[in-house]
Amino acid sequence: MGIQDKIQEKVNDEILHNNLKGFATSYKASKINAYKGLDFEALRTRVHDIKDRDLSKVMEQFNLFKANVEKVGCKVFQANTGEDACKYIADVMKKHNTKYMVKSKSMTSEEILLNHYLEKEGLHPIETDLGEWILQLANEHPSHMVMPAIHKTRQQVAKIFADYTGEEVDPEDITGMVLIARRFLREAYFKAGVGMTGANFAVAKTGSIGLVTNEGNARLSSTVPPVHIVLVGYEKLCDDFNQALDIVRVLPKSATGQIITSYTTWIKGRVPSHKNEDGVKETHYVFLDNGRLAFLEHPKFKEALKCIRCGSCANICPAYEMVGGHVYGDRYIGSIGLILTALYQGDAAAKDILKMCIGCRACSFNCPAGIDLQSLISELKLVVGKKYGINPIKEKVFKNVVAKPEKMKSLLSLGASFQFPLTKTNKSNGEKIISKVPLLPKEMDFRKFPALSSKTFTKLFHKDGYDKFTSKRKVFFYPGCAIEYFYPEMGLAMVKLLNKSGIQVDIPKSAACCGIPAIASGNPDNARTMIFNTLDRLNDVEQYESLLVLCPTCGGAIKHEFLDFTSNDPDRYKKAVLLGDMVTPFGKFLEDNKIHFKVKGNKTVTYHTPCHDERSLNYSAEAFLSSVLGKQFTHLTDTNVCCGFGGTYSLDFSTISNGILDKKIENIVASKAEILVTDCPGCVMQINGGLMHKKVPVKVLHLSEFIDKYVEQI
Amino acid sequence: MSELDFFLDKSKLVGNDNQILSSTEFLTFLEKEDFEYVNVPSFNQLKDVQAGEAGIKNALVELDYAIAETGTVVIDSLNENKRLATCLAEKLFVVMPKSKLVSRLNDVADFIEERTSDMGGYVAFITGASRTADIERVLTVGVHGPKEMTVIILNDL
Structure with missing residues (x-):
């Protein structure tokens, strides 16, 4: 049975589904209780040190x-x-x-x-x-x-x-x-x-x-x-x-x-x-x-030998929760299972299951032995991707389109011009979506897709004259593909607000992809090209206060993955380190600069914490929103659990992605909020798409747009 | 919270019955109850039996240490009959002189080291009855060993 069939079989297994869902909830509560009064970070650092040899x-x-x-x-x-x-x-x-x-x-x-x-x-x-x-x-x-x-x-x-x-x-x-x-x-x-x-x-x-x-x-x-x-x-x-x-x-x-x-x-x-x-x-x-x-001597894989076999990487893994350990792992299960299968049984046994990791990094932050499991999986994905190849269509798109920024720009602008027969306006929120994706398999039809923006962010930035605003205070903004091609309004909302606070925003001369789609798909060569493209388009940082991002996945890539991929190129490596240190999510920039707001209107708002905000950039806008909104803010259960997007993961493993999204939507509905704020365009694409598909009337907004529309500066 | 309260709290959490007695009260208790296996050196109380497949009704043993951090009793079980009795009794009674309470797991590290330095050693941490949640995550006690555990804390020793 192929992996997709196995996944389908498990997803349809209601008993498994209920057992795992029940466990995921009760485990979290008991674990918090058991660690009460203890410093988890200190304890796991100690275990990591004991095992570090x-x-x-x-x-x-x-x-x-x-x-x-x-x-x-x-x-x-x-x-x-x-x-x-x-x-x-x-x-x-x-x-x-x-x-x-x-x-x-x-x-x-x-x-x-x-x-x-x-x-x-x-x-x-x-x-x-x-x-x-x-x-x-x-x-x-x-x-x-x-x-x-x-x-x-x-x-x-x-x-x-x-x-x-x-x-x-x-x-x-x-x-x-x-x-x-x-x-x-x-x-x-x-x-x-x-x-x-x-x-x-x-x-x-x-x-x-x-x-x-x-x-x-x-x-x-x-x-x-x-x-x-x-x-x-x-x-x-x-x-x-x-x-x-x-x-x-x-x-x-x-x-x-x-x-x-x-x-x-x-x-x-x-x-x-x-x-x-x-x-x-x-x-x-x-x-x-x-x-x-042998692996005790390997610079990276020796980490996997620190495992104490608690199984917690499975307990908190959103993808494991959908399919269980008979699919998500082999003899060992969960995140460590994907890794140990490759190390002990060989990469041929692991090549398919490694792809099931969505990359949310929850396991890395939960491991009591301090193993950065997700990074090991990512590393192994690149190894098997290079050795066994990846989906040939993906490979072609990465190589001929995404890794060639000018080609990508012209193709997508062509797409934006000719997509009109397929687009329509979604009734409940007035957003432009794709009415029907041609030839879309049924299992992928669980969310609405946004239409391409008729003009790119970069084009609008110049057209609206934001490039004319000058000030002593300057930040650099890296828009990333989602903002550039789908959601320019998120970027423009941020620029408008910063200009109003007297801050000049500069952007790259032309857009390029951060490489994460290729890394997540196990395609190191194209990933490297994309990373070099991006690095070479980013200005030197000396004159800027911060490198701002509205997509924490791009931000996380600059901070972490760029270093791995430039380690043999001293000039680029140096630039990547300097840029990485400057990466700041927009919400954090507002907080650090003490830009204050008061709320307009009386809508109830909740917040989804993007995986890479919390676990790559060490930030969540929850406290900030809660302080601005007071009683109008309501906490979202499992706010920091993945929404199921993971870029192309949501197409490659649509059933898992859909299952994870369903849980997120259940929690959103239970929060009774009218607006869901998050600060990642990928999460917006996934959650908003799912809510529109299910006709749930909750508005989804990126933090920048929310601030633009629902709060005012004081 | 005192260390004893901490111990009691954790011990209760795993379903143990905790009783606080004086030495005199304990001796009265001993007279009333009928134990199949007894190993309480502090009171020179010993009753030996080799528990077999059928198991035994109950066992009463004195601990070497109690750990407040986790509500755990520490019992040197090198003696084979003591090991069998504590593994196979339906009800396990543990006598705990209050002075044997330590605060953290690491406080018994030296004790384990000492007791495992010779030819053989068997130091058991016991924190509640034998339990499983392997069927539908429903907590069930007595899967292999004791179905109930009682800790008798002697507050004057």
Whole structure:
């Protein structure tokens, strides 16, 4: 099944949809509660620092761990590949002449497909984590790292249990089902000859492992059978218990919103075990490489090895919420799943799923290990895009149109002149839209498209004489494609207001794209051309107070991506750094310059925080609007969650985009606001298009237009 | 908020029954209740049993430390019968001399290190009953281990 079919199947799965939606809401609330009174940024910086080490440090930790456990008679095996690890574990089982192994939850064992291997050898691993057991019986794999069976309903579980036990199972009685698991798995612990666990920590100082669980199954798996096998990746090593406990502080909070799990267990090697002849447990440690040691030396991808497996990158991912972990990931799921699939299974396995990241950066800001997940995904997208190619139509458009600013200008102005048979005025708000896009597939028809502006922003800027306004105080404005070709009124509203405050606005001589569409599509060569085009068209910054943007995505590109793409070109790099430092969203400029306003009229207003305002430019206009509007302002639930636009993402993955937009619209309707303000033309295009399509009479305005129309300067 | 209040707050949050008793009251309580497994060295109370597949009704153990930050009890469980009892009892009772309360997780780092320095070590943090939310995210207790947990805080020790 192709990825689009898989997405479609999951989007149509109402059970999955409701489970994930319910979880997304409740998780956020519990997580906030669990972290109450704590400094999340400080905590995650600490975890990041603990995990920030190179290969030689990890090997130093490993050697100490190994010496500590071998000293007391434990076995340590270094598995280069998943298959090596599987074989070793099978051999231990065979040596002990046991068919059964009880297993607590281990994502590492999912990574190496351990159960599959053992079953082929005629051995029986038994998953003891309830969710994992359900999936083992159903012959499925986890769709979430800490809640593996989140995609199942109680009725489905009842059916699975009834088929397995031959007993009647009440499909409504969850407690009853949990008791069935208790009964069957209790028997398993006592019949198994081997118990296996993963490890959340391998503490070098004493050679101990740490296990974080809620059910207590890891305690039983490591206690009852006479043999204990620990399967662990090298990245779980840490120096001492202080480091491990600093990670324990964040792991459950980020995973499920619990302050701590029911059980955290610290085990060192050879504990008493009456089932062994010598009365002492036989313990094996299988350290898995499978690419880890190589990537510890990689300047960027080593970041992925800081993951503590909390799953929070899935919990807050708007795209994951639409499709779940069977599509959004592979053996590992969520943002880290996209990355680890590429690193551990190879880029061929990851090339399609990487594209599903919309680029909202929420995961990077939520990761308790401080991993900038979205940047890693973006980097990998460029790698697979270059290696496997991208959509050929897109590639042509990027190469022959977007990367050639003059061509783009003439083509779009031609489009603007000849689009009239297709355009109409939208009744509810009087905006010019495309009445029907020819040949548009049904799934893409979830929002109205704005018509191209008959004149570009640059043309209007000169025509209306804004280029004649001079002052000692000057700012430079980069309009970006959306303002230039679709929404010049947003730019003009800003220029008008600044001129009124005595500030001169200069703009580039001609427009060029910031490169983000090509970067997001994994097309590095054209992205570079676009970035160079833009950089070369931007004036030197010395004479300006700020580089203003009305599109935070363009602003974020100048601040961040421009640096990556100019790193081999010192002159351009220097210019990019200087420009990046000056990038300022319009709202922030007004606040910094203490330009005061009072509200006109009595409309209720709410605000959508664009992803890249908050997470690329570190700004949200919410506080500003709330102070200007007072009681007329109402907070939008999940204001900083993506609207589902993501540029061409909304066409490539229209079903996901539409699903994310639906949620945004639900929240907008619930806010009862009459006007939605935001400060990104992309968000305006998406949200306004969706509201018009659904005929919801809420007016959408860019911050600059809103200020122009609804407030006055005081 | 005092550290004990903080502990009680977190312990309550996970559904524990918390009782504050004096040593005398505790001894009376001990006489009334019938425990299958007891390991309370502070009162020289020991009753050994090896819990098996059928499990045991209840167990009473003394903790080594309690952590206010998370409402956690810390129990050295190297002794195999103690480990089995705390894993397999239907109801877990933990005796907590108030003086064993520390404020943060990191305050027990040295203790874990010491107890895992020899041939084997098994230090358990327990914060509530055995729980799962794996079916439709509905919280259910007693999936493998104890279905109830009681913390008896001795305010004069």
